[in-house]
Amino acid sequence: MKRKEQYQDFHDFIIEGTMLCLEKYTINELPLTEVCKKAGVSRMTVYRHFKNKEEVVLEYFELIYDKFLKELLELESINSLILSEKLVGLFVEQEEEIEKAVKGNYYSLIFQVFAQKMTIFL
Template identity: 35%
Template sequence: MPWGRQGAPEDPRVRIVEAASRCLAKYGLDRTSLAVIAREAGVSRQTIYKYFPTKDDIVAQALEKEASEASERLMAVASANSNAEDFVVDLCLSAIEEFGRNPAISPVISVLEHADARGRLLTPEVIAIARHYLEPILDYRPDRAQYLDEMTETYLRILLSLLTIEGPSSASPDSLRAYLRRVLVPALGLGATSPS
């Protein structure tokens, strides 16, 4: 992508999407308006309408960009481990950090958007979307392949609860890491006492 002298992209479309990403992180979805995005991008509202028909179109692209970049960071951090237990703990900690930085890309939003007609949140579609984050576990533990969907569901249940309910286990990064090793690792069937 071409960049201008001051570090801003020359392509107005790219500049608008990046501005929308910053606005979502700073102000949240409800307070991110076209006027706010235009001001952040240094363009007029008319320029925005030239490239995007609606605010929803800009927000969708910004959220897709942010989610993709967050996904890359999550996997880079988690993949730096030498065993499945550390991988899953670091994946969860990194996810909490990423989604705390920009709540608009939280899996809570995705789960709510994919709820089925009965109101079930962890639908097969949500499990399928999240499964790729846990697939690297199979590099360490190929014996867990048949349980990958179940592991993904369990991981999501714990991650969603940590993102939405504060408790003593999340008081500090160290206490959260210890909690995840005690609770998440065995819940996924990992570690020394893995069930078969």
């Protein structure tokens, strides 16, 4: 496996491990040792990839919203009705993640990423 691919794999494992742990913990309570166990990486590896837990969550939602915006840009035409329908669809798809974010006390991070991405889009 190439070094770049391994780096990306570890990066993805950390994101997945963090999001799994957030099913049990709030973001403030989340122990890094738990993330390391779920991700199968060391503490040092986590810190090589991310500054903090919030950065992991931000990246997770950036990927989701980037995909959503890419789909919007691929539409032949878009108006306020189509945009509204697509946004409702996104929020329905993300219902569990949003509920988890409210319980885990990191919903403001979701809003931050969403607002940033929509500002760029509009």
